[in-house]
Amino acid sequence: MKQGLFENCHRAEWDQFSQRLDLLERGKADANDGTSFPKDYRRLCQHLALAQERGYSSYLIDPLQQLVLRGHQQLYRHRGRVGAHLLAFVLAGFPRLVREQWPFVLVSSLLFFGSLMGIGVLVYLFPELVYSLVPAGQVSEMQSMYDPAAGHLGRLGERAASDDWVMFGYYIMHNIGIAFQTYASGLLFGLGSVFFLFFNGLMIGAVAGHLTHIGYGENFWSFVIGHGVFELSAIALAGAAGLQLGWALIAPGRLPRSEALRLAAHKSVLMICGVMLFLLLAAFIEAYWSSRTGLAPLIKYLVGAALWLVMATYLIVAGRTRHAPE
Structure with a gap:
């Protein structure tokens, strides 16, 4: 698949994921609040792997890498709070x-x-x-x-x-x-x-x-x-x-x-x-x-x-x- 077609197929998903990240980074959402964020993050990782495997240009790969990095930080930062929430419930x-x-x-x-x-x-x-x-x-x-x-x-x-x-x-x-x-x-x-x-x-x-x-x-x-x-x-x-x-x-x-x-x-x-x-x-x-x-x-x-x-x-x-x- 050519790079242009690949971008056209998935650009809407990436934009939506980026908007979701903006909300998370401003503290207006939670990565583990029942939404599809973890699933979307894994799908983004697959897109990045495909882009790298197919040798697409850095103009596509670099932004995808940034999205993956931001997504990783948000996903595991919020998951780290599970233990704290459990302790708060018990206490x-x-x-x-x-x-x-x-x-x-x-x-x-x-x-x-x-x-x-x-x-x-x-x-x-x-x-x-x-x-x-x-x-x-x-x-x-x-x-x-x-x-x-x-x-x-x-x-x-x-x-x-x-x-x-x-x-x-x-x-x-x-x-x-x-x-x-x-x-x-x-x-x-x-x-x-x-x-x-x-x-x-x-x-x-x-x-x-x-x-x-x-x-x-x-x-x-x-x-x-x-x-x-x-x-x-x-x-x-x-x-x-x-x-x-x-x-x-x-x-x-x-x-x-x-x-x-x-x-x-x-x-x-x-x-x-x-x-x-x-x-x-x-x-x-x-x-x-x-x-x-x-x-x-x-x-x-x-x-x-x-x-x-x-x-x-x-x-x-x-x-x-x-x-x-x-």
């Missing part, structure tokens, strides 16, 4: 979002933690009640796992250190499955989220009450207190995100239900991103800390209490300053 954006959605968080927490603590007390006082909620085989398995006769942490303490990474992966998949189920079922006008919050609370509370009643409480509580702060909080927040979806369908206000759901989904997905981070932390602690048998239960209780305090402080205080990054 300020996520706790601010949780506070903004406090009605859903409150309802979800009452459903989950209320059912957990309520049934836990009832099972502790009326032991036979556990078999009405949890299959006998599962109750027997839990007892063998935390049996003090097997040493500190019962059967959980028998795991080899080399298996920790396997359990880390298992905990991630298991916990994410529960959280996503609780969240996504909110599309059933919130009823699904209500059910799974209440159900999971009942199951966890029943097991906790039963193990405490039969004298296995020290092994159980010293194991769960560390990772429980992130795992249980994540379930409650996933439920809050699901309730937000359900409420958008129940009470869309003046918006069409589809638009109300779209807006709710945007915020709830951000909530789930924070939930995933909590579940990663929970899985790491459960695999590498909770199962450690060389630590006295008192140390685990103190660390667990400190983590609960840190969690409460983070969700209540972080991101309150006006100048906190978005």
Whole structure:
């Protein structure tokens, strides 16, 4: 292809790319804001390579090289901000979002933690009640796992250190499955989220009450207190995100239900991103800390209490300053 024809075919693309660069360089646009800038940049690089391969004149190659250089600077300068945006979300954006959605968080927490603590007390006082909620085989398995006769942490303490990474992966998949189920079922006008919050609370509370009643409480509580702060909080927040979806369908206000759901989904997905981070932390602690048998239960209780305090402080205080990054 002759140089003139090549220029005529692609001149409009180059001009458009140059105008886009002008906006980026003046700070009026973002190279990663969902536009086709990365794709256009790669196409420009292909045009430059073709021009050089075909031996076109420097009057064409030099301007294309300048465009490629400017595009490279803008593309990777903006990509370098991704880490900063992620850090800002973790340190300020996520706790601010949780506070903004406090009605859903409150309802979800009452459903989950209320059912957990309520049934836990009832099972502790009326032991036979556990078999009405949890299959006998599962109750027997839990007892063998935390049996003090097997040493500190019962059967959980028998795991080899080399298996920790396997359990880390298992905990991630298991916990994410529960959280996503609780969240996504909110599309059933919130009823699904209500059910799974209440159900999971009942199951966890029943097991906790039963193990405490039969004298296995020290092994159980010293194991769960560390990772429980992130795992249980994540379930409650996933439920809050699901309730937000359900409420958008129940009470869309003046918006069409589809638009109300779209807006709710945007915020709830951000909530789930924070939930995933909590579940990663929970899985790491459960695999590498909770199962450690060389630590006295008192140390685990103190660390667990400190983590609960840190969690409460983070969700209540972080991101309150006006100048906190978005």
